[in-house]
Amino acid sequence: MQAAIALDRTFHALSDPTRRAMVQRLSRGPASVSELAKPLAISLPAVMQHLHVLEASGIVRSAKVGRVRTCHVEPKVLSQAERWIAERRDQWERKLDRLADYLDATASENDNT
Amino acid sequence: MQAAIALDRTFHALSDPTRRAMVQRLSRGPASVSELAKPLAISLPAVMQHLHVLEASGIVRSAKVGRVRTCHVEPKVLSQAERWIAERRDQWERKLDRLADYLDATASENDNT
DNA sequence: CCAATACTTAAGTGGATGCTTAAGTATCAT
């Protein structure tokens, strides 16, 4: 049930376009807070708040050296969210396949008119 | 950039445990609104509101026949969200691989002591 | 030392979210 809260936080973190832009930037490599903020048309405190959300989800980690905080992506958490989606999608798609098989089988039974 | 709004809605829809439970139920097969509501400890209007969120994202579709509304999962929208995550994760993991390669190469240069 | 840099904290605001209860509407069964 702890996994549910992790998924809550991860999907919530990814539901905002600014945060996805930050993740996209960080997936090209580490960046400081101000580097993350540069392309965004919002204040630095707003960027900090988004960063907190991303860190709370575990998607992003950061560490401060001197006055610079450097951030990077943590792919494991992304994998968990990805897997949740994939499992539901697979389940539904297999269900559709089984339905198709059943319909095919039923159709061929009626082939001998 | 229409895709961004679709991702907003999809990830937002998945960020709630009640809605994920509904998706999980629907990935086993179609269900009516009251079937969806049965295991949930919330009122029927609340279930409706969650359903609206899921439909707005495109994850779920529904149609009413008589007085029963039947809902089902739409796997394409799930795939898009899944792909967004996979792309970022891959990018970061490849970056780490390249870094490892670089470190290996640098290490072997210093092998001739 | 002192000013610039790089965050960080705090407080406030408008709007979205998730829930409720109450009161509908449209079928279906008798």
Place this chain on the structure above:
DNA sequence: ATGATACTTAAGCATCCACTTAAGTATTGG
């Protein structure tokens, strides 16, 4: 026709969200 069933709409409410500005703190370069 009438009651039960299956939603559906509406209204209200507490909380959360994304953002702002203002005022910090901690490093670093001159």
